[in-house]
Ligand SMILES: N=C(N)NCCCC[C@H](N)C(=O)O
């Protein structure tokens with residue numbers, strides 16, 4: 001890494017927030033107030049930031065990526081043993097070209113996972129995603145590691161959202177009430193072969209669907225690009241040990257449009273295979289998501305900002321999944 005390296009996205013050390021995150025008066029702490037101020041700036045300016053001081057060990061983050069590289073190195077026949085299908089609740093492995101974004105094929109392969117839930121819990125909408133996550137059966141180790149990782153990412157997301165809740169001028173707990181008390185999560189374990197052409201897109205431009213995303217990416221390739229306020233694509237250069245954190249569609253709605261979900265895409269022009277583990281922290285699956293009263297009062301909105309419409313999160317997710325995999329049956 002060049003010594004004059006200057007990332008385009010803010011870097012936020014959230015350790016002061018984590019120390020105090022169970023104290024309702026955390027905002028009285030000057031360290032917390034400083035983190036909150038930085039979160040507000042980052043969420044208003046670009047909607048993407050690096051998180052350091054997050055308490056998840058760099059060795060665990062690295063192990064997750066190493067095991068993922070090992071999985072994608074397996075022969076296709078092996079990987080296809082845990083193939084994604086509608087009957088499996090859209091959980092499991094998809095080969096390159098199966099995933100579509102805005103009607104175009106993406107150049108990545110992935111394992112998709114969702115929080116598991118009891119059959120029937122979320123009615124007709126939920127049925128689409130019913131099933132158990134699929135892991136290579138010769139690797140209890142991978143599943144065990146990822147279960148631990150998911151637990152840590154869930155706690156971390158909730159704690160970052162306490163800071164974001166304060167940043168919006170609320171109590172620390174605005175994102176833990178009725179709509180978010182039982183958070184759903186999604187995880188995509190993604191592999192992008194290196195390609196030598198500018199026009200092969202690893203993942204087309206999109207916003208994320210939920211509240212908050214935590215991205216754990218390889219340290220030695222730059223591929224994720226973020227659209228900034230000026231409309232330019234800026235690279236999210238890897239910072240070892242950090243997560244890249246970004247805002248999703250549900251946070252935009254809950255915040256009454258004060259924080260935007262930011263467009264991003266992936267182009268891996270490196271000669272090397274890149275992996276990324278994207279963890280998506282979401283609202284309750286069956287939540288009717290609409291701007292929170294407190295933020296409607298604080299930010300009545302001006303003519304520029306369109307007030308976001310309300311949506312049942314599970315319906316938003318299922319719509320996205322079905323569009324993404326509209327061509328799935330042609331591949332099985
Ligand atoms: N769960 C989330 N956020 N997944 C993001 C995937 C984005 C690409 C997908 N093909 C799409 O068209 O949305």
Ligand SMILES: O=C(O)CCC(=O)C(=O)O
Nearest residue numbers: 188215217224266276278
């Ligand atoms: O590969 C990445 O860095 C990001 C992937 C992503 O944006 C997504 O899966 O939603």
Ligand SMILES: [Fe+2]
Nearest residue numbers: 206207208264
């Ligand atoms: Fe994304």
